[in-house]
Amino acid sequence: xxxxxxxxxxxxxxxxxxxxxxxxxxxxxxxxxxxxxxxxxxxxxxxxxxxxxxxxxxxxxxxxxxxxxxxxxxxxxxxxxxxxxxxxxxxxxxxxxxxxxxxxxxxxxxxxxxxxxxxxxxxxxxxxxxxxxxxxxxxxxxxxxxxxxxxxxxxxxxxxxxxxxxxxxxxxxxxxxxxxxxxxxxxxxxxxxxxxxxxxxxxxxxxxxxxxxxxxxxxxxxxxxxxxxxxxxxxxxxxxxxxxxxxxxxxxxxxxxxxxxxxxxxxxxxxxxxxxxxxxxxxxxxxxxxxxxxxxxxxxxxxxxxxxxxxxxxxxxxxxxxxxxx
Ligand code: TRP
Numbered sequence: 001x002x003x004x005x006x007x008x009x010x011x012x013x014x015x016x017x018x019x020x021x022x023x024x025x026x027x028x029x030x031x032x033x034x035x036x037x038x039x040x041x042x043x044x045x046x047x048x049x050x051x052x053x054x055x056x057x058x059x060x061x062x063x064x065x066x067x068x069x070x071x072x073x074x075x076x077x078x079x080x081x082x083x084x085x086x087x088x089x090x091x092x093x094x095x096x097x098x099x100x101x102x103x104x105x106x107x108x109x110x111x112x113x114x115x116x117x118x119x120x121x122x123x124x125x126x127x128x129x130x131x132x133x134x135x136x137x138x139x140x141x142x143x144x145x146x147x148x149x150x151x152x153x154x155x156x157x158x159x160x161x162x163x164x165x166x167x168x169x170x171x172x173x174x175x176x177x178x179x180x181x182x183x184x185x186x187x188x189x190x191x192x193x194x195x196x197x198x199x200x201x202x203x204x205x206x207x208x209x210x211x212x213x214x215x216x217x218x219x220x221x222x223x224x225x226x227x228x229x230x231x232x233x234x235x236x237x238x239x240x241x242x243x244x245x246x247x248x249x250x251x252x253x254x255x256x257x258x259x260x261x262x263x264x265x266x267x268x269x270x271x272x273x274x275x276x277x278x279x280x281x282x283x284x285x286x287x288x289x290x291x292x293x294x295x296x297x298x299x300x301x302x303x304x305x306x307x308x309x310x311x312x313x314x315x316x317x318x319x320x321x322x323x324x325x326x
Pocket of ligand 1: 167209210220285286
């Protein structure tokens with residue numbers, strides 16, 4: 001969020017959110033908590049976004065591939081459900097590839113790409129503006145995970161919130177509900193959501209997806225410490241931490257942790273924390289839903305599912321849901 005590269009960005013990307021000022025406080029609180037944690041949004045600095053792109057190429061990481069296959073197979077039906085000419089708002093757009101794959105069929109009037117990783121977003125949008133000159137495009141560098149206010153240049157009519165990749169699973173269920181409620185308030189009665197949600201499956205498949213053989217996921221998770229070092233001037237020794245990613249079936253979620261390999265003191269200007277050998281920092285959860293529970297969550301939040309597309313080989317759901325009149 002406090003991105004040293006920001007100064008090199010042109011004004012094409014709007015930086016939103018005064019929440020940036022709270023970044024250090026949020027990090028201090030997490031690092032000093034009894035069970036230490038770092039918010040997953042800090043995984044996505046410029047390098048983290050690239051590492052996540054690499055994760056999406058891994059044979060073990062099925063969600064991206066499965067979702068892309070659903071888009072490719074059912075693109076025409078998805079476009080029919082959404083209707084041409086919508087305002088497509090891509091939350092956590094990353095490299096914008098998922099939305100771009102839908103442009104030819106969906107034909108949005110405006111594309112609004114939102115991501116916390118501002119520089120990465122900027123680089124992804126530039127070629128898209130060339131390729132799809134007829135679509136009006138906006139890039140918003142902001143953290144949308146907590147508060148949510150879209151600037152005036154985002155069209156109000158027929159907003160379609162695009163939230164793929166099962167990012168909804170990175171919220172605890174209550175927070176997922178609060179987040180979807182916020183989307184419902186932001187989209188008006190003619191709005192809708194197109195969301196990709198990963199469904200519960202075999203533990204072995206999930207364990208491998210979040211702890212791959214090459215160690216890319218480990219690098220991605222460890223990179224959060226490097227990012228925190230730059231954000232608050234901490235002195236995390238990355239070699240003294242180990243990635244842990246595993247499915248916790250009882251809690252219905254994959255958990256990602258970083259485990260201290262030895263007793264150590266981590267310091268930053270104004271604070272410090274001692275970690276014992278084996279002590280963990282919790283970095284992310286990835287909840288895996290039952291399809292019926294996902295639909296129920298959308299309904300409670302004010303969206304009625306109109307269509308659900310799944311993959312017969314790998315449980316994953318893409319759902320189009322329309323705003324219900326308030
Ligand atoms: N949103 C992704 C997911 O839950 C993020 C992710 C994939 C991730 N692999 C990870 C986060 C490993 C932390 C560590 O699938």
